[in-house]
Amino acid sequence: MAVPLAPLSALREPTPRARLARVAVRAARSVDGVVETRGGPGGTHITDCGGELLPGVSATAARNGRFDLELRLVVRAVPLHELAERVRGRVASAARQADLADRLGPVSLYIDDVEEPLAP
Amino acid sequence: MAGSTTSGGVSEQDDSPLESERGRTTIADAVVVKVASIAAREVPGVHALGGGAARALGAVTRQVGLGDAGGGQGVSVEVGDREAAVDVTVVVDYGESIPEVSRAIRENVAKRIEGICGLKVTEVNLAVNDLYFPGDDEDEQGQSESSGQQTRVA
Numbered sequence: 001m002a003v004p005l006a007p008l009s010a011l012r013e014p015t016p017r018a019r020l021a022r023v024a025v026r027a028a029r030s031v032d033g034v035v036e037t038r039g040g041p042g043g044t045h046i047t048d049c050g051g052e053l054l055p056g057v058s059a060t061a062a063r064n065g066r067f068d069l070e071l072r073l074v075v076r077a078v079p080l081h082e083l084a085e086r087v088r089g090r091v092a093s094a095a096r097q098a099d100l101a102d103r104l105g106p107v108s109l110y111i112d113d114v115e116e117p118l119a120p
Numbered sequence: 121m122a123g124s125t126t127s128g129g130v131s132e133q134d135d136s137p138l139e140s141e142r143g144r145t146t147i148a149d150a151v152v153v154k155v156a157s158i159a160a161r162e163v164p165g166v167h168a169l170g171g172g173a174a175r176a177l178g179a180v181t182r183q184v185g186l187g188d189a190g191g192g193q194g195v196s197v198e199v200g201d202r203e204a205a206v207d208v209t210v211v212v213d214y215g216e217s218i219p220e221v222s223r224a225i226r227e228n229v230a231k232r233i234e235g236i237c238g239l240k241v242t243e244v245n246l247a248v249n250d251l252y253f254p255g256d257d258e259d260e261q262g263q264s265e266s267s268g269q270q271t272r273v274a
Contacts, residue, residue: 081145
């Protein structure tokens with residue numbers, strides 16, 4: 001007797017890790033001053049979220065059940081400390097809205113490049 | 121990841137403002153180079169950055185679409201967790217006071233890096249590589265056109 005297989009779509013269902021990565025990358029891109037997220041050399045910071053490739057984010061499981069996030073950003077020439085705090089705040093807020101706050105660990109940021117001339 | 125880790129003579133210190141419980145912020149060296157480069161070019165009297173070879177190479181890479189105008193030509197940095205040291209090579213417009221231009225470059229580079237990257241700039245070392253005279257570009261263009269014609273004739 002054949003065992004029914006799970007539909008292929010179920011295999012592609014994003015895991016909490018992937019969902020958190022997607023929430024984080026979208027939140028980061030929405031911050032004024034962030035130009036884009038970048039996958040890094042060799043695509044080391046790309047997360048597959050149910051078939052959707054998310055460049056510029058990786059999520060690593062920690063012992064406490066949370067995920068440590070790393071975001072790789074291209075930004076405008078603005079004060080980077082403040083921008084980093086805005087990104088972290090936006091990611092935390094988005095994780096809460098997505099009911100993933102209890103899975104969110106530290107959010108590390110790598111400023112990969114800066115674009116646009118400086119404001120006078 | 122290459123970034124704001126200690127290198128060279130720049131000291132590493134604890135309690136970096138780039139590190140917190142909520143995560144670490146790492147700034148790529150290339151970002152510091154680009155900020156320093158743009159800051160130096162903002163100063164009146166600075167005609168270009170880099171030595172002759174670097175400028176020639178930069179012009180070629182831009183022609184073939186491999187370089188950008190805001191690149192780090194003529195600028196190198198040593199970046200630590202909280203500090204940075206910058207070396208800048210410039211071409212100054214003829215007639216400008218080199219000491220004044222140098223002072224302005226130092227101030228602006230330090231201000232921009234501290235304001236944007238949050239790094240204390242310990243030193244800005246300058247090398248004035250050349251003086252630019254109005255008409256230099258025309259001469260170079262004329263020579264290049266002339267040599268191009270000669271090549272075609274030959």
